Amino acid sequence: MISIIMPVYNAEKYVEETIKSILNQTFRDFELIMIDDGSKDSSRTIIDKYLQIDSRTKGIFFEKNRGVSCAREAGFKAAAGEYISFMDADDIIHPRMYEVLYESLLNNSADISVCDFCEFNNELKWGDISHRILTIDEYNGIDVSERMILGKEIGSAGLWGKIYSKNLFNAVDYEVYKRSIPICFFEDGFILPSIYANANKVVHVKETLYGYRIFMQSLSHGLTNGYYFMNQAKAGIENTIFIEKFSDKSTYEHILKRQIESSMLCVMKGFYSYSRYKKDRKKRDDARSYFLYVYRKYQRECLVHSKTNDIQFKMFYFSPFLWTYLVAIPYFEFIRRLG
Incomplete structure (x- = not known):
């Protein structure tokens, strides 16, 4: 059955x-x-x-x-x-x-x-x-x-x-x-x-x-869902740790590099989403702390990807609010208009 x-x-x-x-x-x-x-x-x-x-x-x-x-x-x-x-x-x-x-x-x-x-x-x-x-x-x-x-x-x-x-x-x-x-x-x-x-x-x-x-309105709504982004980020990290015991070294390193980059970007988007509402400030700060934890633990992997993401990671590391105004707000406004 x-x-x-x-x-x-x-x-x-x-x-x-x-x-x-x-x-x-x-x-x-x-x-x-x-x-x-x-x-x-x-x-x-x-x-x-x-x-x-x-x-x-x-x-x-x-x-x-x-x-x-x-x-x-x-x-x-x-x-x-x-x-x-x-x-x-x-x-x-x-x-x-x-x-x-x-x-x-x-x-x-x-x-x-x-x-x-x-x-x-x-x-x-x-x-x-x-x-x-x-x-x-x-x-x-x-x-x-x-x-x-x-x-x-x-x-x-x-x-x-x-x-x-x-x-x-x-x-x-x-x-x-x-x-x-x-x-x-x-x-x-x-x-x-x-x-x-x-x-x-x-x-x-x-x-x-x-x-x-699918729902036509879901694109712009989903892109400002901090809960979703933080779950995606943590799922990525946990699954990367999990897969290490099954994969050979080269495959695992490749997965780690790809997944760390993806998770870091998700945390940053989660931070932006939580920054939009005063009631979510603690969640915003938690997202910032998680970013710092991942960045410091996997710093080598975080610095080997595209120059664009490398600049974003460094900017967010030193000033998440500068990243918000220069990158996140223009990006999400563009996506909102597309939706």
Whole structure:
């Protein structure tokens, strides 16, 4: 059985369509675990409706919003299936997605099966342009983990659109992650490299079976989300430390250089985001402190990249406010206008 874990938060506009796309699967041996994360709209009512209609559904309800990571963790603890899958509450899946992924997993003796996806805004057409999750048919799990961290497998960075053997999650040391950011273990960027690294084989189905909904207003909003940027930065550092025990020296050094640069830039953007509001000054100062910690610890890696980023790092190190006025404000204003 596949346990499908779906956090729901204020998703009344789309969640019923998502639920229907799951319940209408040609593959029938699954349970759908819906976790209402303290929604303030009618999402809970919609979930309750389907709990009465279909015996394959389960509901978990939070009184207050705790975040997608906590919701996924609660769903995972309630999962009875041998296999795990994740859905976003506003996405849609092809009627044959789980049938195809499950057969591929078993036929190839794999631990993870993944499919391609397409993006849509309002209406989904399965013939739309697809995004390739992986570039070849089969991978060793370590290869996928390394390529994900290096950004070579862009489509593989989401938990959705995949089936996982449940034992892959049981093999991960949760406490390592929870010590870093207690609520973020089930965030995609944190957990996926570890899950991939524990897999003996990852198989890729070259079919577009997952519809990922995008929102036109999300670009400029996401680029000023300090919480998101700081999580991305810390996930990058933690995953780089994690991958060291699996990779050869040259590969690890390459990953470290790429990831340190990316994490430093995320911290700087987080600092700018928190600087915009007086209530976030402590978070702003925490971001500054984290930057100094990373910069000093990995100074050699921080100074070997592009001249542009090198100048930014040095400027932020000596005066984050100078960097804010000369770089961040013009940059984010440009992105805002594009959005």
